[in-house]
Amino acid sequence: MKEKFYITTAIAYTSGKPHIGNTYEAILADSIARFKRFEGYDVFMQTGTDEHGQKIEEKAAAAGKTPKEFVDGVAKEIQSIWDLVGVSYDKFIRTTDEYHEKQVQKIFKKLYEQGDIYKGSYEGWYCTPCESFWTESQLVDGKCPDCGREVKKSQEEAYFFKMSKYADKLMQYYNEHPEFILPVSRKNEMVNNFLKPGLQDLCVSRSSFKWGIPVDFDNKHVVYVWLDALTNYITGIGYDVDGNNDELYNKLWPADVHVIGKDIIRFHTIYWPIFLMALGLPLPKKVYGHGWLLQEGGKMSKSKGNVIYADDLVGFFGKDAVRYYVLTAMPQDNDGLISWESVIETINSDLANVYGNLVSRTIAMSNKYFGGIVENTNVNEPVDEELKAVVTSARDKVKAKMDEYKIADAILEIMNLFRRANKYIDETMPWALAKDAEKQDRLKTVLYNLTESIIIGTSLLKPFLTDTADKVSAMLNVKLREYDQADKFGLIDSVKVTETPEILFARLDSAKVMEKVNAMIEERKEKVEVKKEEKKDQPKTHDHTAKEQIDFEDFAKVELRVALVTACEKVEKSKKLLKLTVKLGEETRTVVSGIAGYYTPEELIGKKLTMVTNLKPAKLCGIVSEGMIVCAEDDNGNIAYLSPEKDVPDGSMVF
Numbered sequence: 001m002k003e004k005f006y007i008t009t010a011i012a013y014t015s016g017k018p019h020i021g022n023t024y025e026a027i028l029a030d031s032i033a034r035f036k037r038f039e040g041y042d043v044f045m046q047t048g049t050d051e052h053g054q055k056i057e058e059k060a061a062a063a064g065k066t067p068k069e070f071v072d073g074v075a076k077e078i079q080s081i082w083d084l085v086g087v088s089y090d091k092f093i094r095t096t097d098e099y100h101e102k103q104v105q106k107i108f109k110k111l112y113e114q115g116d117i118y119k120g121s122y123e124g125w126y127c128t129p130c131e132s133f134w135t136e137s138q139l140v141d142g143k144c145p146d147c148g149r150e151v152k153k154s155q156e157e158a159y160f161f162k163m164s165k166y167a168d169k170l171m172q173y174y175n176e177h178p179e180f181i182l183p184v185s186r187k188n189e190m191v192n193n194f195l196k197p198g199l200q201d202l203c204v205s206r207s208s209f210k211w212g213i214p215v216d217f218d219n220k221h222v223v224y225v226w227l228d229a230l231t232n233y234i235t236g237i238g239y240d241v242d243g244n245n246d247e248l249y250n251k252l253w254p255a256d257v258h259v260i261g262k263d264i265i266r267f268h269t270i271y272w273p274i275f276l277m278a279l280g281l282p283l284p285k286k287v288y289g290h291g292w293l294l295q296e297g298g299k300m301s302k303s304k305g306n307v308i309y310a311d312d313l314v315g316f317f318g319k320d321a322v323r324y325y326v327l328t329a330m331p332q333d334n335d336g337l338i339s340w341e342s343v344i345e346t347i348n349s350d351l352a353n354v355y356g357n358l359v360s361r362t363i364a365m366s367n368k369y370f371g372g373i374v375e376n377t378n379v380n381e382p383v384d385e386e387l388k389a390v391v392t393s394a395r396d397k398v399k400a401k402m403d404e405y406k407i408a409d410a411i412l413e414i415m416n417l418f419r420r421a422n423k424y425i426d427e428t429m430p431w432a433l434a435k436d437a438e439k440q441d442r443l444k445t446v447l448y449n450l451t452e453s454i455i456i457g458t459s460l461l462k463p464f465l466t467d468t469a470d471k472v473s474a475m476l477n478v479k480l481r482e483y484d485q486a487d488k489f490g491l492i493d494s495v496k497v498t499e500t501p502e503i504l505f506a507r508l509d510s511a512k513v514m515e516k517v518n519a520m521i522e523e524r525k526e527k528v529e530v531k532k533e534e535k536k537d538q539p540k541t542h543d544h545t546a547k548e549q550i551d552f553e554d555f556a557k558v559e560l561r562v563a564l565v566t567a568c569e570k571v572e573k574s575k576k577l578l579k580l581t582v583k584l585g586e587e588t589r590t591v592v593s594g595i596a597g598y599y600t601p602e603e604l605i606g607k608k609l610t611m612v613t614n615l616k617p618a619k620l621c622g623i624v625s626e627g628m629i630v631c632a633e634d635d636n637g638n639i640a641y642l643s644p645e646k647d648v649p650d651g652s653m654v655f
């Protein structure tokens, strides 16, 4: 029977579209899962979304949606991005799934009933983005010690988990399982910064917001989002607090590895093991806290329009190139960098020049010299042995790196195989052999050896570059090797390769691609600006509250006049704004008004409207607006402009 391997990713917050950094983690875990399948394990991969909490509640409100509507949208988007980059998950769990919610409630109750959770009151500093309470002494320069952002003073009646009760047991587990935390340096950090100073009891409920799983016996409270989120690893495979576990849970738990980012190692190596101990369950075998993929040249920011998203990268370069870049850009225990330019460079240097070139040259030569037929004529020379040694040892080298979760190094071993094969072409000089009638059999052997090398390297590459591997296999008309044959040279029988090989990775002209990328970034930036300006514009026209009384002098300060619309057009890239040219007697002015949702330009041209003419000019979407059209607005936000009841000359004063 196959040995099981249960691998999970962190579940991503549904607060917004994930950038390439979050997506990296899914690709990383996927490549491990795929390699394990290749090795013959019975792999189960779980990923998903973390959908509760105050931040999400706030984001939903800002988007004018209910939290559930909001998370439904983002969860769908995350899942489609995971699909786009080829994440081969077996389960996509959402923390709003009914089964998960029910189990979290039961877990909370069980822990309460057995005395691990108790009710108390909390006064401290709350960091909303991290959903964490901090004591005064834990703050760093008065800010959140985790993310460095502002914290708010809060007091709450709350439930607490007795963390300290399990601290010794956890330390013992660390000592008995030195492989538990990867990289090892993180273990020392957990021990020295958290365990040794003494674990504080953890606040595991919230009552200051509603969007969470209610504590069913005290529904003023919702379960702390981390207690909710971490349990996904067991609820997703059918854990049941009452003991009616699904077969899947019985087979899979404990997990073989939780793949997570370095920022959430504490949650996974302290809180999570302690929750499991309290539930009487075995602990995961390993927690791998990878580094972060960061943007070269500064932070990604939505307002700068420079956030790098996986779907954009895939649109420009294709799925496998993106997978290759992120996997090779990340050292195991450090951060990695990404920029559009470096992705282009890597595609050109590794995928086009080394791999693509090797495949296309080999196929082209087989076609040119032997009508596409590849067969072994066994005319060997010593240089062949050097090639074979590199090729046949690659599988075990790759496996060794993968066992250590050194993915970039594993891929490097495969690229070394392809580099060696390219060198073999230079050494054997097939074009020279072709000219010599007596060397035809030698030439056949050379091309056979190259084809074998490609197929073995490509079989090893398949967990990382999934589609490319299949394409190469189809072009060579050779099946990819199973794991136990991926270290054996010379298994191909005579084959006929394709006459029309596809270019796997075209060489990219960096300047041309960057022109398009920059245009996309500019367009995004403008969109963000337009949105901001539309927002800025809104309160002025949508304030329906009754105003306090004012003196006539105050009213008289406002200059209102009749304006004739002589021209009108939509403001490009804005859904709400119209640009009007108006005549006020002798004077002509430009006004930008947020009424595009109510009037077409044609409906306004030739009309006389009322306008505030002494407002200070303001820039909207790059256009200077020299006044404001006065409108009536009902409670539903429907808008009507105000026109004089009889015809009066434009420019007439309104009192």
Ligand code: MSP
Pocket (backbone or CB within 6 Å): 009, 010, 011, 012, 013, 020, 021, 022, 024, 025, 050, 229, 230, 231, 232, 259, 260, 261, 262, 263, 264, 291, 292, 293, 294
């Ligand atoms: N919801 C929590 C995880 C709960 S797990 C029970 C969370 N979500 S997250 O959306 O903020 O992050 C999801 C994963 O992406 C985390 O493992 C996080 O470390 C990782 N990354 C976030 N930014 C990243 C990069 N820039 N680079 C690599 N990984 C990144 O944390």
